[in-house]
Amino acid sequence: MVKQLSVFVENEVGSLAKVTRVLRENNISIRAIASFDSPEFGILRLMVDKTGEAKRVLTENGFIVKLTDVVAIELVDKPGELDRVMWILADARLEINYIYSFVLRGQSEPLMLMNLDRMEEAEKVLMENGVMVTEKLTQE
Amino acid sequence: MIWAKEETCTRAEMEEIQLARLKEQVTWAYEKVAPYRSKMEEARLRPEHIKSLADLKNLPFTVKKDFRDHYPYGLFAVPVDDMVRIHASSGTTGKPTVVGYTKEDMANWTETVTRVAALGGATSHDIAQICFGYGMFTGALGLHYGLENLGAAVAPTSSGNTEKQLMYMKDFGTTLLVATPSYALHMGEVARKMGLDPQKDLKVKIGLFGGEGMTEPMRQEMYKLWGDDFKATQNYGMSELNGPGLSGECLELCGMHIHEDHFIPEVINPETGEVLPAGEKGELVITCLTKKGLPMIRYRTRDITRLFYEPCKCGRTTCRMENLSGRSDDMLIIRGVNVFPTQIEEVLLRIPEIGPHYEIIVERINHLDTMSIKVELVDESQLESYGQLNDLAKKVRGNLKSVLGLDADIKLVAPGTLKRFEGKAKRVTDLRKELGLNC
Numbered sequence: 001m002v003k004q005l006s007v008f009v010e011n012e013v014g015s016l017a018k019v020t021r022v023l024r025e026n027n028i029s030i031r032a033i034a035s036f037d038s039p040e041f042g043i044l045r046l047m048v049d050k051t052g053e054a055k056r057v058l059t060e061n062g063f064i065v066k067l068t069d070v071v072a073i074e075l076v077d078k079p080g081e082l083d084r085v086m087w088i089l090a091d092a093r094l095e096i097n098y099i100y101s102f103v104l105r106g107q108s109e110p111l112m113l114m115n116l117d118r119m120e121e122a123e124k125v126l127m128e129n130g131v132m133v134t135e136k137l138t139q140e
Numbered sequence: 141m142i143w144a145k146e147e148t149c150t151r152a153e154m155e156e157i158q159l160a161r162l163k164e165q166v167t168w169a170y171e172k173v174a175p176y177r178s179k180m181e182e183a184r185l186r187p188e189h190i191k192s193l194a195d196l197k198n199l200p201f202t203v204k205k206d207f208r209d210h211y212p213y214g215l216f217a218v219p220v221d222d223m224v225r226i227h228a229s230s231g232t233t234g235k236p237t238v239v240g241y242t243k244e245d246m247a248n249w250t251e252t253v254t255r256v257a258a259l260g261g262a263t264s265h266d267i268a269q270i271c272f273g274y275g276m277f278t279g280a281l282g283l284h285y286g287l288e289n290l291g292a293a294v295a296p297t298s299s300g301n302t303e304k305q306l307m308y309m310k311d312f313g314t315t316l317l318v319a320t321p322s323y324a325l326h327m328g329e330v331a332r333k334m335g336l337d338p339q340k341d342l343k344v345k346i347g348l349f350g351g352e353g354m355t356e357p358m359r360q361e362m363y364k365l366w367g368d369d370f371k372a373t374q375n376y377g378m379s380e381l382n383g384p385g386l387s388g389e390c391l392e393l394c395g396m397h398i399h400e401d402h403f404i405p406e407v408i409n410p411e412t413g414e415v416l417p418a419g420e421k422g423e424l425v426i427t428c429l430t431k432k433g434l435p436m437i438r439y440r441t442r443d444i445t446r447l448f449y450e451p452c453k454c455g456r457t458t459c460r461m462e463n464l465s466g467r468s469d470d471m472l473i474i475r476g477v478n479v480f481p482t483q484i485e486e487v488l489l490r491i492p493e494i495g496p497h498y499e500i501i502v503e504r505i506n507h508l509d510t511m512s513i514k515v516e517l518v519d520e521s522q523l524e525s526y527g528q529l530n531d532l533a534k535k536v537r538g539n540l541k542s543v544l545g546l547d548a549d550i551k552l553v554a555p556g557t558l559k560r561f562e563g564k565a566k567r568v569t570d571l572r573k574e575l576g577l578n579c
Contacts, residue, residue, distance in 0.1 A: 006523040010554055041552050043523055062556040066523040097525060 001069040001119055002135065004032075005046040005054055008064040011038065019044060019063065026057045032113055034100035045070075045100065047113060070113045071122055072102075074132035077110055085112070085131055092125045094118055143258040143290075144251070146401040147456045151449070154457070157401050159193055161429035166190050166199065169435035172217035175210055176202075176437065196404065196427060197415045202439045204237060207380070212238040218433050228276045229379040229478060239278075239379050242433040246285070252385030252399045253286025259388040259397060259454075260348045260373035262316055264291025269309060269344075271319040271327070272351060272476070273299040278383025279351050279476070283318045286385065292316065299323070302330045309342055316346040320476040321354035321362070321374065325507035328365030339367040349374040350384050351476030352509075353464050361507070374463070380439055381426050387461055392453045395460030402430050405459055406438070407447050410468035421446045423468045424461065442469045472502060472568065474509045477546050481568055484513065484548075487539050493519035493532050497558040503571045512549035513540070516558055 009015040016035065023030060032047035048054045051067065058065045075081045089096065095117055102111035111134065116122045123133050142148060146157070167187040169176040179200040180186065189195060206215060212235075213220055220226075223240035241249060262268070268287045272280035274296060287294050295312060297305055305327060308314065317324055324347055331338045338344065344366060354362075354374040362372040375388030376396050386403055387396035398405050403426050407416045410423040424445050428436040444466040451457045472479045481500060488498055495516035502511050515536060522528050533550040540548050561567075 006520075008517055008520075008523055008529075008552075008554055010557070015554075038526060041517075041529065043526060043529070062554070064517055064520045064523065064555055066520040068524060 001123065002047070002072045002113070003051050003067045004070045004113065005048065005051065005058070006066045006068050007044040007046065007058060009035070009042045009044045011040050011042055015042075016044060019046075019058065022058055022061045022063070023048065023054060026053065028054045028057070032100060032102045032111075034098065034113075036098070045098075047102065068115070069119055070115050071119050071126070072134040073112050073114075073126060074134055075110050075112060082112065085126065088126060088129045088131065089116070089122060092121070094122045094125065141258050141263060142455060143255045144401075146399075147255065147397070147458050149457060151457065154400055155193055158404055158429060161401070162193065162196065162404065162427065163187070163190050165427070165429055165431075165435055166437065168217060168432070169437055173215055173435060175206060175215060176435065193404070196406070196438070199427075199438050201413065201425065202437055204380070204440075204442075207237040208235045211235045213240070215434055216240050217435050218242060223433050225281075227278045227281075227379050227383065229278070236276075237380060239382075240433045241382075245382070245431055245433045248402060248430045249282065249382040249385055250285040250289050252382065252402055253282050254289045255286075255397075255399055256375045256385055256388035257283070257286050257290050257292070257348060259390045260375070261346050261371040261391055262287065262290055262292060262348065266290075266292040266316040266346065267295065267312055267314050268292045268316040268318060269295045269297050269305070269312070269314040271297055271299055271305055271317065271323060277476075278377070278379045280318075282377070282383035282385060283348065283350075287316070287318075302327055303334065306331050306334060306336065306342075309344060310336065313343050315343050316348065317344050318348045318350075320351040321347075321349040321358050321372075322352065322475065322504065322507050322509060324349065324372075325358065325361055325365060328362075329507065332365075338365055345370060347372045348388075350376065352473040358507075376443075376461070376464070378441065381428060381436060381441075382431065386426065389463075390452060390454040390456065394452055395448060395462050397452065397456050397458045397460055398447075400458050403428055405447055405461060407445065408440075410440075410442075410444075418447050418449050421465070440468075442467050442471065444468060470568065472500075472511075472570065474502060474511055474546055477544065479511075479544055479546065483543060484540065487543050488513075488515060488536070491536055491539065493517065493522055494536065494552070495555060497560065498567060499558050500568045501571065502568065509572065510549065511546065512551060514551045514553050514558060516555045517552045518555050 007019055029049040034045045035042050055065050097115040099114035127133050170180055170187045183200050222242055224243050225241040228236040228238045270280055270283055274280040284294055297308055328338050359372050363370055373389035375384055377384040377386040387398040389396050406425040407422040408425050416422045424441045424443050426439050443464045445464055446462045448460045470481050495518045497516055499514040522532050533552055536550045
């Protein structure tokens with residue numbers, strides 16, 4: 001499992017910009033980002049290059065930040081790859097809470113990040129089925 | 141119809157009744173209620189110092205805090221065994237305001253509410269539907285007894301389930317409605333949605349409104365929904381002063397007639413406590429002249445109004461109070477329920493996941509008051525999922541509901557985003573229309 005940042009943001013103009021400004025000013029690079037539409041408030045999920053530092057500077061700037069676990073998997077870039085992974089999890093009756101993908105370009109293979117209720121079990125079953133599960137994505 | 145002869149007596153006759161009752165009442169309170177005696181002793185006053193009505197202004201005030209300090213029965217002048225009814229209303233913090241009535245008090249209360257009903261045009265021929273919530277709130281049972289005493293047929297339908305209320309209204313041939321004005325408007329709209337034309341399919345011609353102020357725009361709305369010939373009056377009271385029955389509008393709509401043989405009104409400067417002349421705006425202070433179980437001397441209502449003593453076109457000579465134009469404290473009336481921001485604050489402070497700052501917004505949407513409260517999220521462990529955040533909002537809402545008896549929308553906001561105040565905080569924004577004046 002890897003650590004992502006969960007940042008509380010309000011559903012209003014400029015709320016994401018306030019987060020990205022703090023990261024820019026501290027020279028922190030975003031590797032992946034996800035936010036979903038919700039009526040009043042949002043949880044912005046981020047994978048950055050310097051996770052611990054990002055949490056510290058965001059907290060100093062008044063944000064509510066939590067480090068949470070996600071499972072990171074490397075996929076082969078060809079049609080049907082994600083489908084294969086989804087079926088592994090479905091067959092194991094493992095429920096995905098949310099999933100988003102990595103934006104890092106230089107990397108050869110796509111990366112997916114997902115959060116589940118039973119993450120260790122998910123990692124185990126994925127590895128057993130030959131899916132590449134990554135443990136270290138960011139420098140600490 | 142004017143119910144009681146005291147409503148048309150001369151000023152001299154009224155003052156004679158008032159002085160005799162005031163002397164008796166002050167003596168009674170002094171002898172029977174320790175907190176009154178000690179307040180008077182502190183002011184170096186004895187009952188025999190009350191020689192004229194002008195001496196009333198020397199007596200100490202009674203305030204809502206006295207109820208809390210002497211909770212539950214400390215202000216009672218008789219053993220609880222002699223009470224035949226107990227009511228309570230929400231207090232500023234924690235403890236409710238408890239009031240008790242002797243048999244004699246019940247008769248006087250009923251008498252004054254009967255007058256209020258008659259003021260609003262009710263007669264013994266009316267079929268009255270009471271849509272106030274029955275329970276510890278004095279409104280429902282107060283109007284219930286008064287209307288029964290008048291001879292009307294009373295249907296205690298209580299609050300809620302608007303469709304069913306309207307079914308009763310149609311099938312019973314209800315002619316008189318008792319409700320908060322906003323609920324009456326809501327009912328009219330629901331009726332239309334159900335395909336009923338309130339003016340043709342229903343027989344309601346009289347509305348006796350209370351529990352919250354009725355603004356002039358609301359009254360105009362009332363005519364639009366219920367018909368131009370609808371008699372929409374409001375009345376005023378509070379549980380500390382029996383409940384409804386203190387005053388009510390007559391059909392001239394020129395202020396609310398105060399039943400002066402039972403209540404002496406004064407208007408004071410809320411800052412200094414000084415009594416203001418008739419016609420000047422200030423806080424209403426009421427002395428009850430006939431309450432035996434729970435005497436009330438110079439009770440500060442915190443409501444802002446003016447008093448007029450000119451006889452009314454309706455034939456009554458009793459003093460009239462202008463429709464309320466605000467409060468000298470921060471109490472909110474939401475759907476007829478009294479809410480103090482401090483009550484909300486207490487609930488919020490007990491929830492560690494949110495911060496101590498808050499912002500309350502009160503609006504009127506589709507004629508119903510809605511309250512939304514913004515609170516700051518301070519606990520990062522809630523960020524695991526949306527479900528968790530929603531559960532937190534639900535918990536805040538549930539805790540507030542159990543204390544206030546009211547639903548509020550909870551909005552979680554980021555920490556540090558709500559306004560901070562130095563000095564007096566302004567945490568409440570009331571977007572409902574300002575109260576209009578009648579005359």
